[in-house]
Amino acid sequence: MTGKVAVVTGASRGAGAGIARALGEKGYTVYVTGRTVVEGAAPLPGTVGATAEAVTAAGGKGIPVAIDHRDDAAVKALFERIERDEGRLDILVNNVAAIHDELIAKGAFWELSLELVDIIDIGLRSGYVASYYAAPLLVRTGGGLIVFTSSFGSACFMHGPAYGAQKAGVDKLAADMAVDLKDHGIAAVSIWMGMLRTERSAKAAQERPDQYEKLLRNAETPEFTGRLIAALHADPDRLELTGQTLIGAELAERYGVTEEGGRKPPSYRKALGDPRIPHPAIVR
Template sequence: MGKPLQGVVAVVTGSSRGAGKGIALALGAEGATVYVTGRSQHEGDAALPGTIGGTAAEVSRAGGHGMAVACDHSRDADVRALFERVRSEQGKLDILVNNATFLHDQLIEKGGFWTKPLDLVDILDVGLRSAYVASWYAAPLMVAQKNGLIAFTSSFGASCYMHGPAYGAQKVGVDKFAKDMAVDLKPYNVAAASIWMGMLRTDRTRRVMDADPQKYAGFWDIAETPEFTGHVIGALYRDPKRAEKSGQVLIGAELALEYGISDEGRQPPSHRPMLGGPQQAHPAIVE
């Protein structure tokens, strides 16, 4: 029996490490060909470990086909070249996961936004604008085949105060991309959805927790693996009623329950009661 995503072609942006890496690995484990994008080509290119080549190799070992593509998502020319390569090599694209984002090291420090570096606002370039650009290049491939899923990784920071206004605006922004792109894509059987992830078990999170273990006691136990979101996205793509979820902002932990997906044998909690839930789009369409 073949794997559930055998023959599926996916692009996961910002997948050298963290959430993107986990999503790429999960899609690869289900048999997909995964284009892994990012800037880190050699260990040491970034403060945290991880490279596009390393992730691509792990995707292949997991059972998929990993393809490393160096791409600076702040450069539109790099993004155009990425999708031209996908078109040339595969002739199609089934899943785009918009995950690439800029996270400043001082993002989680306390203080007013004006007391932190202005660079924190760069998340609106790589994180918001970059997701629009990638979707703009991906959409024609999906529209031509009348099939596809554009997924955005988001968080509860779109609902509550989390890490300051720039972070929150980026999350609200990608949620709105999903809502509005779904309207344009509906006639072509292409879905768009935004997935709220919980706290993730990444190297970045581990570094933060190790710096203040008392503050974060117990958090690691309820955190999601990055692969968890990847399996949720894979299930959403395969869902025969995928179109009904297009345009929605979905909490990954809740969608996992619907699809019967666990995370290393446990069920990550939804943080809706504590942090709030997503605001769905009003049905009105003004053209």
């Protein structure tokens, strides 16, 4: 065990679950948050308890926390618990988001469910709130890291305006939080993940094989992003990257991280766009 502590939000399944498992491989104690506690209660498989068990099996210590990230008081209580029980926090991964079943449905935004907008509240606002309560503990611990999971949808049209606004928003949260955190030695970054092999993409491939079968051939495992986060946290020069939006596949080149068998997921920079470069001006 490393003695280091991480929080991964929205980790019942998908990207969050894979990131948590990868941090478990590196010996982290990982607080796994999510709403699903009973298998079958959600349309897709996965629970916070199952992810926590997988973290422990991987070599770390998984702690499941059933939490709705719309509840600010519950989020505050989470970090109070971590301070009481662990006395430190090293990594916060802001991954939670509300993904509606119609996210990849065809149609203009006004023709789809209004609930698609929930990704902005549970995904953008919740990342701010979790970071707000995590920051004092990260500062006291020192050498920490805040990561927002994002995608190329920040730069190009992908899944509609609500999805794009959330991804662009978390990129900006990382950039601006980095300004306040840098003097405390805490890095904040946003990582653009590629197409992921998750429970959701597997379902989409079954429903739309013509669209997803080819994409999934080069897809990333969610563990890939978790290993990048661990490598970034271990990098003594991580503050060189603070405030940036990073393409995961390109960050992997810096740290020599690959998928199983040495496979290197491709960067989609040329096809889907460049990350935003923050302007150096600071106006208080």
